[in-house]
Amino acid sequence: MPASSRLLAGHELASPYKSLHDSYVSSRRDSKCPVSALLAAAALLVLGILLAIAVIERLKYEDRINEALNPHHTPSCCNQTGPDQQSSIVLVESFPLGVDYGRNVSAGVDLYEAWKDLLSLASDRIEVASFYWCLTGEDISVNSSSDALGREILEELKALPSRNVSVRVVTSIPTLAPNSTDLKTLREHGVQIRRVNFGRLTKGILHSKFWIVDGKHVYIGSANMDWRALTQVKELGVVVYNSSALAADLQKIFxxxxxxxxxxxxxxxxxxxxxxxxxxxxxxxxxxxxxxxxKAYITASPPDFCPDSRTRDLDAILSAIRGAQDFIHVAVMEFYPASKTFHHHGYWPVIEDALKRSAVDRNVSVCLLVSCGRESDPAVWPFIRSLDALHSPSDNINIAVRVFVIPARNQSHIPYSRINHNKYMVTDKVAYVGTSNWSSDYFNTTAGVGLVLSQDASGSSFHQQLRAVFDRDWSSRYSHPLADLHRTHDCAFSTSAP
Structure with a gap:
C-alpha cells in the first residue's frame, strides 16, 4: 500500500462516521524507526509531502460523498426551485379490479402509468426504496393474470442497466418476501441491491416506498414494489417532476x-x-x-434515522392536526393507538389524543377512514369504536369513523389484497402523503417518509384534488359506518367488529 493510502486509512479510522463511508479503506499502518538524525529529517520531509497529498485526496473524497448526497445541490441561500425548472405534481392512484365509482368522480393518474412514465424518463440513475419486492405471482405461489402489469414493470427495470441507467435498490430485513425472485433477477441484470437490517438496527422494518429518478423526479406513496399494488390493492401516492431540490433532499434519506x-x-x-x-x-x-x-418538505422516521434538522414524520402529522381550523380528513389502512411489537408493547394515544383535542377544544371536524379486509387485525376495533363514540353533534363534537371494504369476489385466493392501503391526511391547511400506518411502531422503530404540502386551497391544486379523492371514498358504496360492518360479509372480521 502506498504511504499516502496508509495515511488516509489512519485518518478514516479517526472518524466516528467511518461506517457511513461507502468504501473500504484498510486500517493497516506500518512504522519504521529512524536510524539517524539525517534519516529522521528526510522522513519528516517525506511525511509532510505525503500528508499534503492525503489531505488533498481526502478533500476530493469528501467532495464525492457530498456529490452523492446532493447530486443537484441547491445553495442554502436560495431554498427554492430554479427558474429554469417547470415543476409539476401529480396525484397517483391504483384500484383493485372490479372497484367502480361510477361516472364523473375525481381520480388520480393511474399508478402503473406513472411508474412507466418515470421509467421512460430515466437517463442517468434511479433509486428505489421499498419494504419488499414481489412483482410476479410466483413469489407468493399465486397464478393470476392480474400480475401482468407487475411483470412489465420488472422487465423495464431489468433493462435499465443496459441503457446505461444506474439502478440502486434498498429493501428491508425483515421482509414479507425473503426469497424474492425479483431481487435475484435484478441483481443478475446489473442492479445494485442492499437489504437493510432494520430488525437489528431499530427492531423495526424499512417500510418506506419511494423513487428518485435522475435526481429531479420523485415518487412517494403507499405502494410497495408489488404487482398487487397495481391491480389488487387500493394505493395512493404523489409524483413531483422537475424539482432537483426536493429530489436531493430525499436522496439523503435514501x-x-x-x-x-x-x-x-x-x-x-x-x-x-x-x-x-x-x-x-x-x-x-x-x-x-x-x-x-x-411550500413542501419531506419527513422521516424513525427518530434514529433523523438528523436534528429533519422534521420527524410524527411531528409533522401532529403539527398538521393541531394547525387545522376547519377539518381533518385521514385515510389510513390501520389506525391503532398502541404498539404491537414484543419489544415496545403498550398504549400509545399520541395521535388519537391530538385528534380528540382538535374536535373537542377547537370544534374541528374529524373524519377517519380505515381499511377492513381479510388480514385486518381485530385488535384495532375497540380503539376505533371508542373514537367514533365521541361523535356528538349536539355538543359540537364531530368525529366520524368509517371503514372501507373492497369485496373479494373471485380474488380471494390472493393474500394481502383487496384492501385500502392509503396513508394520507388532508386538512384545511395542508396535504400529507406518507408511507406509514398510524401506530406506535411505524413512527418509533420503522423507516418511513412523508411529503407535507401547503398550497392555496382555492383552484385546481394538489390539495384540492386530495380532498376530492377523500370525499369520493368517504361517500362511496365501499365506505361503511361501524354500525353496519357486521352486514358487510367480505370483511373477514365482521363478527369481531362492533
Missing amino acids: QSYWVTGRSNASIPHPWPSDYDTDINEERPLLLNLSGVES
Whole structure:
C-alpha cells in the first residue's frame, strides 16, 4: 500500500462516521524507526509531502460523498426551485379490479402509468426504496393474470442497466418476501441491491416506498414494489417532476439506508453534517407546482434515522392536526393507538389524543377512514369504536369513523389484497402523503417518509384534488359506518367488529 493510502486509512479510522463511508479503506499502518538524525529529517520531509497529498485526496473524497448526497445541490441561500425548472405534481392512484365509482368522480393518474412514465424518463440513475419486492405471482405461489402489469414493470427495470441507467435498490430485513425472485433477477441484470437490517438496527422494518429518478423526479406513496399494488390493492401516492431540490433532499434519506445496508453497519449518533437538510417544517421548500405556489418538505422516521434538522414524520402529522381550523380528513389502512411489537408493547394515544383535542377544544371536524379486509387485525376495533363514540353533534363534537371494504369476489385466493392501503391526511391547511400506518411502531422503530404540502386551497391544486379523492371514498358504496360492518360479509372480521 502506498504511504499516502496508509495515511488516509489512519485518518478514516479517526472518524466516528467511518461506517457511513461507502468504501473500504484498510486500517493497516506500518512504522519504521529512524536510524539517524539525517534519516529522521528526510522522513519528516517525506511525511509532510505525503500528508499534503492525503489531505488533498481526502478533500476530493469528501467532495464525492457530498456529490452523492446532493447530486443537484441547491445553495442554502436560495431554498427554492430554479427558474429554469417547470415543476409539476401529480396525484397517483391504483384500484383493485372490479372497484367502480361510477361516472364523473375525481381520480388520480393511474399508478402503473406513472411508474412507466418515470421509467421512460430515466437517463442517468434511479433509486428505489421499498419494504419488499414481489412483482410476479410466483413469489407468493399465486397464478393470476392480474400480475401482468407487475411483470412489465420488472422487465423495464431489468433493462435499465443496459441503457446505461444506474439502478440502486434498498429493501428491508425483515421482509414479507425473503426469497424474492425479483431481487435475484435484478441483481443478475446489473442492479445494485442492499437489504437493510432494520430488525437489528431499530427492531423495526424499512417500510418506506419511494423513487428518485435522475435526481429531479420523485415518487412517494403507499405502494410497495408489488404487482398487487397495481391491480389488487387500493394505493395512493404523489409524483413531483422537475424539482432537483426536493429530489436531493430525499436522496439523503435514501443514502442513509444505503450506507446502513452494509454488513455490520451501525447507526451514527449524531448523523454527519452531509445528511442535514435545509428543508423542514420551519423552512419549507418554496416552489411552483403545476402553476400553484407551494411550500413542501419531506419527513422521516424513525427518530434514529433523523438528523436534528429533519422534521420527524410524527411531528409533522401532529403539527398538521393541531394547525387545522376547519377539518381533518385521514385515510389510513390501520389506525391503532398502541404498539404491537414484543419489544415496545403498550398504549400509545399520541395521535388519537391530538385528534380528540382538535374536535373537542377547537370544534374541528374529524373524519377517519380505515381499511377492513381479510388480514385486518381485530385488535384495532375497540380503539376505533371508542373514537367514533365521541361523535356528538349536539355538543359540537364531530368525529366520524368509517371503514372501507373492497369485496373479494373471485380474488380471494390472493393474500394481502383487496384492501385500502392509503396513508394520507388532508386538512384545511395542508396535504400529507406518507408511507406509514398510524401506530406506535411505524413512527418509533420503522423507516418511513412523508411529503407535507401547503398550497392555496382555492383552484385546481394538489390539495384540492386530495380532498376530492377523500370525499369520493368517504361517500362511496365501499365506505361503511361501524354500525353496519357486521352486514358487510367480505370483511373477514365482521363478527369481531362492533
